[in-house]
Amino acid sequence: MQRHWLVTLQNLSSSGRSWDEDVSGTLLQDKQYGSVNVLPGLKGDIHWQLSAQRQGKAFRLHGAWQACLGRECSRCNAAFDWHLAGKTEREFQFMARHGAEANDDDEQSCEYIEHPGELNLIDVLREDVWLAWKADVVCSETCQGLCQGCGVNLNVDDCQCKQDDSNNPFAALRGLNLKD
Ligand SMILES: [Zn+2]
Numbered sequence: 001m002q003r004h005w006l007v008t009l010q011n012l013s014s015s016g017r018s019w020d021e022d023v024s025g026t027l028l029q030d031k032q033y034g035s036v037n038v039l040p041g042l043k044g045d046i047h048w049q050l051s052a053q054r055q056g057k058a059f060r061l062h063g064a065w066q067a068c069l070g071r072e073c074s075r076c077n078a079a080f081d082w083h084l085a086g087k088t089e090r091e092f093q094f095m096a097r098h099g100a101e102a103n104d105d106d107e108q109s110c111e112y113i114e115h116p117g118e119l120n121l122i123d124v125l126r127e128d129v130w131l132a133w134k135a136d137v138v139c140s141e142t143c144q145g146l147c148q149g150c151g152v153n154l155n156v157d158d159c160q161c162k163q164d165d166s167n168n169p170f171a172a173l174r175g176l177n178l179k180d
């Protein structure tokens with residue numbers, strides 16, 4: 001089942017290949033498998049629609065994925081499910097053999113891979129998710145965060161700063177009418 005995600009580009013048929021399936025979260029979290037770091041907090045599987053096509057000398061991967069990762073909100077610190085969607089856009093070419101010229105027009109966007117092009121798609125997917133990773137994420141765009149004063153989570157509690165001002169030396173002033 002793990003070999004399922006190993007592709008040899010050289011063997012790709014002219015019609016290409018496509019996948020529309022859930023990539024096992026267990027496999028994506030398996031440190032023994034692949035060479036790209038596993039994804040912390042990954043929940044469940046990642047759905048991936050992917051196609052691999054041959055285009056002249058190049059091989060194109062094109063697809064989209066949806067993942068769910070357990071994260072902490074950078075405003076209120078609460079744990080939440082971070083739903084993330086992204087695209088896969090890769091182009092590979094074989095490295096030029098000794099003596100051969102390697103000058104193609106669009107070298108920038110292209111990755112070079114050794115013949116016959118053994119590709120571990122689990123690594124490709126992990127890399128895609130890492131590229132989409134954001135350090136600061138919020139549980140909701142409307143998250144109120146924590147009060148700077150009393151530290152309560154303003155999404156679930158009322159700020160205590162104004163209510164409990166027994167220690168506040170100016171609290172007594174509130175009762176005075178300063179206009180008189
Ligand atoms: Zn939040």
Ligand SMILES: [Zn+2]
Nearest residue numbers: 147150159161
């Ligand atoms: Zn407060």
